[in-house]
Amino acid sequence: xxxxxxxxxxxxxxxxxxxxxxxxxxxxxxxxxxxxxxxxxxxxxxxxxxxxxxxxxxxxxxxxxxxxxxxxxxxxxxxxxxxxxxxxxxxxxxxxxxxxxxxxxxxxxxxxxxxxxxxxxxxxxxxxxxxxxxxxxxxxxxxxxxxxxxxxxxxxxxxxxxxxxxxxxxxxxxxxxxxxxxxxxxxxxxxxxxxxxxxxxxxxxxxxxxxxxxxxxxxxxxxxxxxxxxxxxxxxxxxxxxxxxxxxxxxxxxxxxxxxxxxxxxxxxxxxxxx
DNA sequence: AAACCCGCCTGAGTGC
DNA sequence: TGCACTCAGGCGGGTT
Numbered sequence: 148x149x150x151x152x153x154x155x156x157x158x159x160x161x162x163x164x165x166x167x168x169x170x171x172x173x174x175x176x177x178x179x180x181x182x183x184x185x186x187x188x189x190x191x192x193x194x195x196x197x198x199x200x201x202x203x204x205x206x207x208x209x210x211x212x213x214x215x216x217x218x219x220x221x222x223x224x225x226x227x228x229x230x231x232x233x234x235x236x237x238x239x240x241x242x243x244x245x246x247x248x249x250x251x252x253x254x255x256x257x258x259x260x261x262x263x264x265x266x267x268x269x270x271x272x273x274x275x276x277x278x279x280x281x282x283x284x285x286x287x288x289x290x291x292x293x294x295x296x297x298x299x300x301x302x303x304x305x306x307x308x309x310x311x312x313x314x315x316x317x318x319x320x321x322x323x324x325x326x327x328x329x330x331x332x333x334x335x336x337x338x339x340x341x342x343x344x345x346x347x348x349x350x351x352x353x354x355x356x357x358x359x360x361x362x363x364x365x366x367x368x369x370x371x372x373x374x375x376x377x378x379x380x381x382x383x384x385x386x387x388x389x390x391x392x393x394x395x396x397x398x399x400x401x402x403x404x405x406x407x408x409x410x411x412x413x414x415x416x417x418x419x420x421x422x
Numbered sequence: 423a424a425a426c427c428c429g430c431c432t433g434a435g436t437g438c
Numbered sequence: 439t440g441c442a443c444t445c446a447g448g449c450g451g452g453t454t
Contacts, residue, residue: 148447179430207448223448226433259431261448302425311449318448406427409447 149222151207151284151316152359153378157228158204161211161373164230169198169248170213177242180255183266190266194245196368206281206315210272217272219265220255226262229254229382259341281315285352288314294345297337299401304340305333306407308348316356320365320387323412327386332418333404339422356385386412 149157173194175187180350183190211218212296229241233252237244243255243264255264267275283292296313297304306311308322317325326333329347331340340348359365364378367388385395389412390403399416 221449224446257431258433259447261431263449273424301423309448 148224148318148320149207149226149364150210150318150321151204151356152321152380153364154204154209154222154316155360156364156378157222157374158202158209160230160252161202161228164374165199165247165253166201166250167198168253170194170196170245170272172246173242174246175242176244177260180242180257180260180262181264181266184268190264193266195335205276205279206284206311207318207393208276208279208281210276212269215269216266217275219270219272219275221263223257223261224259224265225310226255226257229256230374250365280312282311282313284316285349285356288349288352290342290346290349293349294342294373297340297345300337302337303334303406304331304337304348305409305411308352309336309407309409317352318410319411320384321352321355321359322409323387324355324385326418327409327413328355332420333406333413335420375383386414 149377173191175181175191180185181187181190183193193216194213197216200209200212200214202209207221209218209220209222211220229252231252231254233246233250235252237254238256240258241254241256245253247253255262257299265275297307300307305322305326308317308325309319323333325348328351329344331348359380362379364384365380365384366378367381386401389401391400394401394414394417397414397416399414401412402415403410403412405411
């Protein structure tokens, strides 16, 4: 599941390989992935002739700045972008194909079909981004801000960390890693965290997301010809996916439970619910 | 406003 | 073996 570090890695890959390229024609093989003012027909009609000027990232969203339009795109669970020769065969999971004038394709590949590419007029971009209602990214997070957000929430802290309107960019993997580093139980009610715990979460989210960006994100499964697959953070994971393995701090086996409808890994000794 | 539910999808995992 | 069934999982939209 691509989170901020993985999406940033994808962004850098796109920047390196696709900036300046012009779209010749477009094929959409699964309509629900594409959103445009006039639907898929509008998308297919307007993309030819567009050149990619820049790619930005906000939280887990990619912003593609084309000549006259912009995309707000999300990879959701398994979305990938491929940059491959047009002659390469199209597999069953590539749903949006942009044929470029350089003889290559930019293909959006997504096994689950959960991802989205939302095309907007450039003058609508700012408004569309605001409508995403995203909170600050970890690097801009402050203890005062987070404390204010937690005070009025009674749900488990894990669920709040996954709420993109509170913090943008954290998903299930890094939420578990942050809580492990901060020694906070995922089910601890948000409004019962102590000030030192809130500070620890802020510090841990900045350190962990920053480190993960540096090493290209986390690669859980390997794919070929995809952007953002060269991550190395998996070797640093302390909690996520380590069910039954000893905690690096105390040796207690890591447990997995369901919190806010998400699989959650934690050390039952280091991370205890308190009153 | 906060929090929950559903739908979107399909491969992996489970049970028999 | 092979088949039927269940479920994860981020987000948007709707409801309580």
